[in-house]
Amino acid sequence: MAPMFRWLSLGLALALGVPAAQAQQAPIKIGEMNSYSKWAAFTVPYRNGWQLALDEINAKGGVLGRKLEIVSREDGATTGDATRVAEELVSREGVSFLFGSFLSNVGVAMADFANQKKIVYIAAEPLTDAITMAQGNRYTFRIRPNNYMQVGMLVEKAKASGAKRWAIVAPNYEYGQSAAEVFKRLIKERVPGAEIVAEQYPALGKIEAGATVSAIEQAKPDGIFNVLFGPDLTQFVREGNTRGLFEKKTILSLLTGEPEWLLPLKDEVPEGWTVTGYPWDEIAEPKHKAFVAAYRAKYNDTPRLGSLLGYMVVHMIRDTIERAGSVDTDALIKALENAKFDTIVGPVTMRGIDHQASMGAWTGKLVLKGAAGGMIDWTYNDGTPFMPSETEVKAVRKE
Amino acid sequence: MTLLSVESIDKSFGGVAAARDVGFSVERGEMVALIGPNGAGKSTVFNMIGGQLKPDRGRILLDDADITTASPQERFRRGVGRTFQVAQTFLSMSGIENVQMALISGHHQSRRLWQPARTLYREEAFALLECVGMVEAADRPCSTLAYGDVKRLELAIALAGEPKLLLMDEPTAGMALRERAALMDLVSTIAQDAKIGVLFTEHDMDVVFGHADRVLVLLRGRIIAAGSPEDVRNDPQVRQAYLGDSHALTRSV
Amino acid sequence: MDLSFLVIQALNGLSSASSLFIAACGLTLVFGVTRIVNFAHGSLYMIGAYTAATLVPNLLEWSYGPVPFWLGILISALIVGLLGVVMEVLLLRRIYGAPELFQLLATFGVVLVVQDLVVQIFGPQDILGPRAPGLRAPVEILGRRFPSYELVLIAAGPLVLGFVWFILKRTRFGVLVRAATQDREMVAALGVNQALLFTGTLFLGAFLAGLGGALQVPRVAANNGMDLSIIAECFVVTVVGGMGSVPGAFLAALIIGQLQAFGILLFPKITLVVVFLLMAITLAIRPNGLFGRPEHFSGAHAIGIASHAPGRFNAIAVSALLVVLAALPLVADEYFLKVATEILILALFAFSLQLLIGVGGLVSFGHAAFFGLGAYGAALGVKWLGASMEGALPLAPLLAALGAMAVGALVVRLSGIYLAMMTLAAAQILYAVAFQWVEVTGGDNGLVGIWPSTWAAPRSVYYLVTLALTAGTMLLLKRIIDAPFGYALRAMRDSQARAEAIGLEPRTHRWLAFTLAGAAAGLAGGLYAFSRGSVDPTLLGIPTSVDALTMLLLGGIQTITGPIAGAAVLHTLRDQIMPLTAFWRLFLGLSIIGMVLIFPRGLIGTLRYWRQA
Known part of the structure; x- marks a missing residue:
């Protein structure tokens, strides 16, 4: 249907004698896709973020004299639907490149799709290391800082805490398991004498919280590394608090400081946990403050980390197109590799060797502020020192 | 050689004896009726011979071979054909395909994957339909046949395995009066022609006394009388058992 | 391991067992009376949790204390009970006589609808409910702290069991429920108001589901994944206990609770499969569960493909269609060809299921297992054997056939709903293996880079390859359906007693049917892997199985060409509607329910019916 429609509109344009110059001014089309139905709590704030950036950019005249147009699609939260939708965006909508997706497995499949179709794909949210490591490719x-980087930041905190006996609790799927693997590796490398005394991998969304808490307690750890999130985390926190699991222990927790995860915890935020997260309300950087203000004004809602990512990615896309001077794939890749971006969280470099941006993360301690959680004693850690070493990257990337 | 011999079989369900020390035999070409009031254990005995139930004790021999624990399929291969109280046919097939199916199975062809089934044994199936007078129903879907026709079709299916012994559980149940005699006449002709022994249960005493060579009377799981229809009809114990329905015994006189 | 730890762990197990029993008890009751396996039971549970998480805080604000809290829990359960009544009156009442396939699908349609509605009504974010007033503090047991609310839960299980027991044994309603569980016809014959009995049962079942959900609120935030995660476990509990048996469900829940509490100590990653393994083992030993009775589904299977006279017209139509399809690359664009390729693959997938359901009357609810095995067979061939597409593709039907032989050997002894549940369990176990065996299968990220050989890489070539293989396999299957083997399957579906009496061996035939259908589904899976370049565990998941069933339902299970039309319609709708809306599940769910209620013959079946009428 779509091609016929396009022919019709082309015919109309010719018939009405629209000047050829105006056809040159057609917007730059970018394809975007995400799990807006199944993972609405995460992806809708993200969409708000990129929409805000898009409006700002177009209000200033777009890029290369053309407006940006983002053609957005639901990706069905499965790899099969996502790659088909991607193909539709590429071959029917004629988008110049793609960005988006939330789940790691969809991200990995999209990366492979990009490689096969030789089209640029920018993964904004997926965390899995695979996207830039083993499954990474030219396109x-x-x-977002990946698993490896965020775990690395927490391991630094572990070093400072002095805890040696560590327990791990992580959801039983790729994200959880790979985070646990990285933690095990890094803690042994960087903290002399550290040992893992317990590991628990409850099925995602199906934790037996009581049994898990007891099992960890039994191992008498002095530190716990947590990768649980969502409903599993709330259950774990409640059981753990009631049973005193967290008392006198160092607790490290991945992502728990992100508003996505903090807001549903309401006033039951586990205070004192060391987390990676996003203290959106405390970042004093003027550009960031402006973003928060604009976001709140437009959506009357708290920005999430997804909102920040959506906002950042579209601004970075703008810069890239401007530097590339076109939307030709090779030119875009050249403009992205080793490029420096001035973003609202500070300078970010797109490392050429693995295509991982050096965007960092905030680490700090959880604290209750009124009726909801927030972070204190936080610092922004630039991603650069936490990225996997170049030899490591070269060892696993197939190129 | 005796065709079927049942040697003192017992069966009880949760302590309730449904069949006790039941023993009898059926010869080739003989029509034997198994009668008794409701709940006497007819179906239990029948299903033990058909292979749907296993006796607790005793033996069942077919041509001197022990079939006590054989599956229904094995009994079919050894020459036991049967019909059911509620006729069991393949409703999704046409009349002739029902018979073809039985022939295909009888010839061990049911696992063939290529030859269309409708072309196999069509002539033989047609002959069997002819034999039961169902030629005109050959290509009609079984689901559209009248119940009497379904009963006759079931007989053709049972005959397709070239049985030595034919078990018929209430062959005329659900049929119109006129049809009943016709069906049983047909059965006895076939039985005599092909030397098939027939064992049947029946409620209709006209059918029993009109068609059986011998009658067995079951009461509370035991055989209380056996012999020619005439002997059985005059047996005082039988008259006692059928007291509530003594008309049943006299009506056909 | 000291004693106090073992005691605490056993208590943990008891508290999850209680929760599980309360959630599952209503499912087994409803099944006992209505013979419907209510997939939406988990949705009712989820609604119970959301309602309580929203309602109870309001009540507590108005007056803080145990009374408003427990009142809120009770009101939430009652609201869900009423929703159960609505569901019975609007939907279930119309499908009591339908084949179990339709019942399962219709209630799954409700699951889809509820998923989207819950997000619309309660919002996408998880809702953390309040803790129980007076029960916040832990109690000390053997020197260890244990949440007092968990003790309440431990007591709640037996309380609910007692309550249900009281209703069943001491009320007239209960007498009727028990009678209906044992013999539906008898109750009908007694002149009991059956409609009222069924509505009442649904109220009780839904009330218990709602209560189960509401009672979880002090432990877990209400979230929109609760429905599917609890329903899988509820199925296991009811099947292991014996469908319809309340004490059986209680015992099964106790076993599962302890198995999980102590299982995680030995195998921390076992949680995903342990329940399904338990179900598979139980059914292998006791085909009707611990306390279940054999089911006699009279006539429910006898719906499916029937004989039709072969017409010359059909052969011409098939040839013409094949010519048109083969000419498609001349006119269609790349994307159109991709969608067409996927439709062909899904048509073969659904067609292979038709061999089991439409021909054999074997309602497989885990057909994704074979599709997924095929996809993984091809992908593993590429990844680990370094095979090209030509080398790896044959591995797809091979691995799937092997899997189907194994699954088939387990399920051919079963019938009806137990068979459906066993196939579901098999698919879930394979799903867990693919999910967990990261070194080999790539875990949930799956395997990528499964692309066709260079000569087949252009969309048009791959489309033609797919057309040749799928059309060829479907014609082969059609031939098999018309051959003695297909007739024998139909014979056993129409009348098992008659089939046995003419010497047919149901088990070997059905086993072979599973193997053939598995191989065909596997080929479809392999082609799918190469068409999109990747595989991941979702290919083995429940939604994939439901997709195949939906295609059958859409096309009609009484027609041989139905699944092909069903695949075309469903995939076209998915392609046109899904990317543009956040309400795809709502749309799909309503469509499924509508099909079951209005066009149970499916599209092709309805067309034929109209033509003949």
């Missing part, structure tokens, strides 16, 4: 780029 795939990622903005």
